[in-house]
Amino acid sequence: MIYKNNRIGTFRIIIGCIFLMLSSCSRQVADESAKHGANRTVIAQDPQPSAAKPKPLFPQIHTNLNGMVLEFVRSMHQDKKGNFWFGSNGNGIICYNGHTLENVNLGEAYRWISVREIREDKEGNVWFGTSSGLVKYDGQAFTIFSIEEGLPNEEIWGLYIDPQGLIWVGSLSGVFQFDGTRFTPFALPETMVENPEHMLSAKLVKEFLQDQDGTMWFAMDGNGIFTYANGKFKHLTSKNGLTDNSVADILQDSKENIWISTYYGGMSKYHNGDYVNFTKDGVIEGIETYNLHEDRQGNVWFSAENIGVYKYDGSTFSRYTAQDGLASNGVQCIYQDNKGQIWFSTWHGLSLYDGQKFVNAAEAEPWTN
Numbered sequence: 001m002i003y004k005n006n007r008i009g010t011f012r013i014i015i016g017c018i019f020l021m022l023s024s025c026s027r028q029v030a031d032e033s034a035k036h037g038a039n040r041t042v043i044a045q046d047p048q049p050s051a052a053k054p055k056p057l058f059p060q061i062h063t064n065l066n067g068m069v070l071e072f073v074r075s076m077h078q079d080k081k082g083n084f085w086f087g088s089n090g091n092g093i094i095c096y097n098g099h100t101l102e103n104v105n106l107g108e109a110y111r112w113i114s115v116r117e118i119r120e121d122k123e124g125n126v127w128f129g130t131s132s133g134l135v136k137y138d139g140q141a142f143t144i145f146s147i148e149e150g151l152p153n154e155e156i157w158g159l160y161i162d163p164q165g166l167i168w169v170g171s172l173s174g175v176f177q178f179d180g181t182r183f184t185p186f187a188l189p190e191t192m193v194e195n196p197e198h199m200l201s202a203k204l205v206k207e208f209l210q211d212q213d214g215t216m217w218f219a220m221d222g223n224g225i226f227t228y229a230n231g232k233f234k235h236l237t238s239k240n241g242l243t244d245n246s247v248a249d250i251l252q253d254s255k256e257n258i259w260i261s262t263y264y265g266g267m268s269k270y271h272n273g274d275y276v277n278f279t280k281d282g283v284i285e286g287i288e289t290y291n292l293h294e295d296r297q298g299n300v301w302f303s304a305e306n307i308g309v310y311k312y313d314g315s316t317f318s319r320y321t322a323q324d325g326l327a328s329n330g331v332q333c334i335y336q337d338n339k340g341q342i343w344f345s346t347w348h349g350l351s352l353y354d355g356q357k358f359v360n361a362a363e364a365e366p367w368t369n
Contacts (some may be wrong), residue, residue: 055070061328062351063350074345082098092105092110113131116131119160131156158207169183170205216228222246243280247263249290261290261292265280295336298314325351333345350362
């Protein structure tokens with residue numbers, strides 16, 4: 001069986017024999033489709049023990065959530081109630097509710113899904129963009145929205161909830177707006193860069209951003225960035241300032257700078273129409289960058305494949321690697337929790353930065369082990 005890492009700029013190929021049985025912490029759920037009509041709602045029940053745990057694909061230098069993660073954690077979120085949610089690459093949703101760490105099993109068809117994005121709305125509902133549809137958790141039950149419920153394509157890579165509560169979904173078939181009931185297509189221009197390098201789909205938006213002026217930004221798969229404001233689109237490409245048309249992530253920081261990470265052009269910063277290209281100018285290393293995150297002190301963090309992670313404090317870049325305590329220089333996700341700790345998901349487990357040093361997440365949060 002062959003797997004591709006989401007960081008498809010490098011197209012890593014992993015070959016292995018995996019997925020033998022459920023993990024011992026998997027939850028059994030009841031499918032109540034017939035009761036709930038259009039939406040399939042599943043309610044988590046008491047966990048059931050299983051006979052064996054599958055083995056991870058890579059040596060786990062740091063915790064892999066009690067053996068529940070076979071490859072890596074792709075997305076993280078701590079909700080308003082303090083629950084931790086981990087979206088894995090192929091092992092579904094994992095949750096820590098303050099007492100137990102469990103794998104959320106949504107049914108046989110959803111056992112090995114990838115969870116690419118996790119968002120929380122104003123009402124406290126937690127939404128998951130997965131490889132098998134859009135999933136909502138309302139505090140009691142999980143509701144699955146897929147093709148049967150009107151989602152044109154279940155392969156979701158981008159997910160964003162705007163200030164009005166509208167959910168933006170980036171799928172292989174394009175962008176859709178979801179108001180909680182209906183999926184409505186949002187058409188982007190068909191303008192294409194020369195020789196586009198689509199990794200998955202010409203219609204795919206992997207990242208959304210609404211900036212402080214209300215402008216929507218759409219990071220395309222191999223087709224640069226579209227912005228949308230006052231009914232008009234603009235196309236940002238390598239011909240008018242982007243370092244690369246394959247955009248991996250996008251972030252607006254607290255100083256209103258737009259940070260743009262790419263697969264083949266490194267990291268750049270955009271402000272008032274001007275670009276600063278940190279990688280191409282030789283300020284930092286690494287042409288494959290992603291995982292942008294701003295912490296509460298205003299530092300901007302991001303990863304550079306096989307280089308480690310960078311922290312920008314407003315004037316200086318600091319680089320951290322496995323020699324500083326990271327489990328690996330291949331970082332897949334960065335997230336700051338309610339305590340202010342910064343989590344780093346790597347190929348070799350979860351590392352944590354407490355403001356002073358990097359450690360195995362299990363040292364600071366024993367429940368992860």
